Amino acid sequence: MKVLDRKVLRDAWALRGQVLTIALLVGAGVAVLVMSVSSFLSLRAAQRAFYAESRFADVFAEVKRTPRALLARIAEIPGVALAEARVGGEARIDWPGAEVPVAGRVLSLPAGGGQPELNRLRLLAGRLPEPTRHDEAVIHAAFAEAWGVRPGDEIAAVLNGRRERFRIAGIAHSPEFVFTSRPGNPLPDDRGFVVLWLGEEAAARAFDMRGAFNELALTLAPGGSEAAVVAELDLLLRPWGGRGAHGRRDQPSHRFLEDELAEQRTLAVTVPLVFFGIAAFLLNVVLGRMVEAQREQVAALKALGYPSFPIAAHYAKFVAVICLLGSALGIAAGAWMGAGMLGNYRPFFRFPEMPYLLPAWLPLLGAAASFAVALLGVLAALLRILRLPAAEGLRPPRPASFGGAGLGAWGRRVGARAKIPLRGLLGRPLRTALTVLGIALAVPMVVLGLFWWDAMDSMVELQFDRIERGDAFVALTDPRPSRAVREMARLPGVLAAEGQRIVPVRLRAAQRSRLLAVTGLPEDAELRVPRDAALRPVPIPPQGLALSRRLAERLGVREGDMVQVEVLEGARRVHDLPVAALVEDIIGFSALMEIGALNRLMREDDLVSHVALRVDPAAAQALWALLAERPRVAATSVKAVWLRVFDEVIAGLVLTSAVTLTGFGVIIAVGVVYNSARVALQERGWEMASLRVLGFTRQEVARILLAELAVAALVAVPLGLVLARWIVGLILGARDNESFDVPPAISAATFATAALVVLGAAFASAVAVRRRIDRLDLVAALKARD
Structure with missing residues (x-):
């Protein structure tokens, strides 16, 4: 083994505490990368395999009733490979x-x-x-x-x-x-x-439907245009009551799965970058200070004839040792967490098989990414090695300047013991700023784990308490006269009933279009109350549409713009309507109209297709049984059941995320504080030993050093809370999910918990450093260089 290689192992062992904490940070980044990418690949592979095996269609269409003889004409549409009709x-x-x-x-x-x-x-x-x-x-x-x-x-x-x-x-x-x-x-x-x-x-x-069909599935021929096939299919089915053909992207199951895969892509990119960035920062600090502490050794090696590059490679090997240890831990943890995450997905996505995949290139990618980012972080320190002349390195380093004037008016107001930590903080402003930033970045990790509880609570409150204020939602088999609402209002246990008319439409604005349903609401609706971004009730416009904000963004329209509404029922008339208002929606996209205006648009009588109910809880079960006996009731959705399913399905995922990210936040806090304290102790060991010889107690000496870390932590936590809000907003803004709109809601309790977790991790690190101070070798520390 070469001399420099033995030195790598000696340095790693001597700094084993710092090596381990930085390796844990590297491992956290690798773990998130492996977990996110492997679960994404596993879901994608299960999807592709099942879709290919089952010949999942590319285009879907619904129609009121069409003779089967029309299927032959549909199969002749250019771009159609296979068409199949069904009921x-x-x-x-x-x-x-x-x-x-x-x-x-x-x-x-x-x-x-x-x-x-x-x-x-x-x-x-x-x-x-x-x-x-x-x-x-x-x-x-x-x-x-x-x-x-x-x-x-x-x-x-x-x-x-x-x-x-x-x-x-x-x-x-x-x-x-x-x-x-x-x-x-x-x-x-x-x-x-x-x-x-x-x-x-x-x-x-x-x-x-004897001799007829009302649903259609098609696959596209190689090179076939989905848009052209959809347009031709709509034209062909229009006389038969076509309800709008659409591609696979608008198929509900596929859309939800694609939204989740997009979420995984976002997670796989953003979160590992945070960990790798912090690890690079720590390596820069540790290696930079190690180089400074070993500048005499570096200079001596150069004076003995060692070229600069092998010496720089020696320190790169030190980084490689840390990354190798961290990658090994991260790959094992990432594989375990990825398999667990895939298990959490099984109640959501029903594939015949969903094996966990960990391709061989993924661990290699994680290790390579960690090493590349780490090398980038220590690049400045390596360049300093390459440029250090031997003669200069053999001289003692120039002491840092800590003039009393640097403290300004504070210098005359504070005692001698307080000046020491203040000079340590203000005398090295860049180092202090980096330490504060490192600790601050631990806070967003904890917040990212905990804020999902706040987001879920906010979603439930907005959607199910403020917007959907009814207790149940009854779907009728077909549109009925409005007297059906009055009939339901007279049922035992019903406190209030409001009719709604839901009509499938295609909205167009310039080159953009969306398939969805327009919901007609009474002008004075109380059981569904649209709200704006400030959560204020939005009156149902007597004319025009109220669109959800996210839908308006997808269509590229604003309040006052015109949109084309193609009704996909009845005569399928096309109308141009103004966007009269924008509303907030948590679940999906929505388009609202006044129910009378919608019925007039349809040229129909006063009809309803759904009824919202407010129900006496004591009579609820009897009412559900009564509705089940009515032949014109297609389905009854109960809010209490929704919320229970919401809790059962989401709670496990949120808990896993909270525990994982909180643990990562603790790793960051411990890594930054512990490494900053250890490096400070190495740099100022001579000062600490001198104070001990002069009569200072262990507690007083430790207080001086740890006071710097305490000030840094207390400054870092508020900064971290600001960064947490920004990072949460950034990650949510990167989402491309049509199923849910997760609000960036972070409660005071989440902020307080994140602050306490990080401060607790900092305190635990300080205790470990205090033990090091207590065991300080005074003789070795007081050996001065000539």
Whole structure:
């Protein structure tokens, strides 16, 4: 082993405490990188494999009713590789044990039996329905798992107002329902929503679709244009009540999955950069001060004939040792956390298989990234080695200037003991500023872990307390006259009822368009109250649209601009309407109108399609049972159930994030404070020993050094709180998620907890350094250089 290589090992052992804390910081960055990228790759691989195996469609379309003979013309559209028609409809499931009626979706399978050409099912148990059996169904695996359904069990469903019973023939996964949720609820609700697949004859009979279809799935030929196919398909289906074709991006399950994958990409880029940046800062400080402390050794090596480059490479090896240790810890922790995160995703995304993938290049990338960033951080110190002349290095370094004038008026007001830490802080302003910044960066990590609780609480309060103020939301099988609202208002337990009209539309502004639904609300609505950015109620405009702010940004419009509204029901008329107001929405995108204006736009009577209810809690269960018996009620969504599902699904993810990021914040705080204190002790060991010889006690000497760290920590925490708000806003601004709008809400309790965690970590580091001061070797420290 070469002399310089042995020196690397000796230095690493002598500075083992600092090496370990910096290695933990490097490991934290590598762990987040490995965790985020591996979980992203695992999700993406599961998605691609399942989509390819099941031949997931590229384009989807719904229509009121179309003869099957039209399918041949659809298949001839340029760019279409394969087109498949089916029958689909909504259902209400009577399931024993469910506190509210279960919402259902029914889809048909090919008439001759067997798998469809597109969106094929992956059977987990049982078989597909026999072509001659109209009372058999395949059930989605999520609902079957939640309720313990097995092949041979029976299920009762209300289809198109008629109650029918089916025997479960099989249990399956579907690429269309990787993420399953009932309409209007963006959370997976495995106990409250189910998908059933019936034979074509059974589905056609239930929805009066013999010889016809109302849903369509297509794949594109190589080089086919999705936009051109969608436009041609819309034109062809318009006379038959087409409701707007759309690409895979607007398919609900796929959109939610893509949003989550985008979140993982953001996490994989932003958070590791923070850790690597702090580790680079610490390495710069430690190595820079190590070089300064060893300048005589460096100069002696140069005087003996060693070139500058091998000496610089020696210190680069020291960095490599730290990065190697940190990378080993980070790769192991990242793989463990990535597998755990993938396990947390399994209730969200129902893939037949979702194996955890850790490609060989990912650990190498993590190690290489950490080493590259670390080398960048110590570049200045390495350049100083290369430029240091031997003669200059053999002379003692010039002492730092700590003139009393540097303290200004403070110098005459404070005692001698207070001047020492003040001179240490003010005499090295750059070093002090970097120490403060390093400690400050620990605060955002803790805040990032804890603020999700505040964000979830803020989302629930805004969406479910301030905007959606009803207790239940009833969907009707088809639009009904407004007297249906008065009928529901008279039901036992109903305190208030408001009708809504929801109409599917396509909004266009210049070259941008969105498929969504316009919701018509009464002008004096109380059970759904739109609000602006300041959470003030926004009156329903008598004319024009009120758009959610995020939707307006996607369309590139502002208040007062015109948007084109293509109605996807009835005669499919096209209207130009002004954007009359902008509102806030947490879940999805929304477009609102006054219900009378919407019905006039549709040239229809006073109709409602949904009813919001405020309910007496004591009579709620009886009311849900009563609504379940009404054939015109398609589904009932209950706010209390939403919130319980929200807590059950989100709590685990938030807790994992909070614990992980808080732990990383502690690592940062300990790493910065401990290293700053150890380096300060190394630099000022002669001063500390001199004070001991002059009669100062261990406690008094420690107080002088630790006072500098205490001041730095107390200054850093408020700065860290400001940085935390900025970093949270930056990360949320980088999100591209249409499913949820997470507000940058951070409570005072979160700020206080983050501050206490960082101060506690700093205190623990100070205790460790205090023990070092107590064991200070006075004889060795007082040896002066000639």
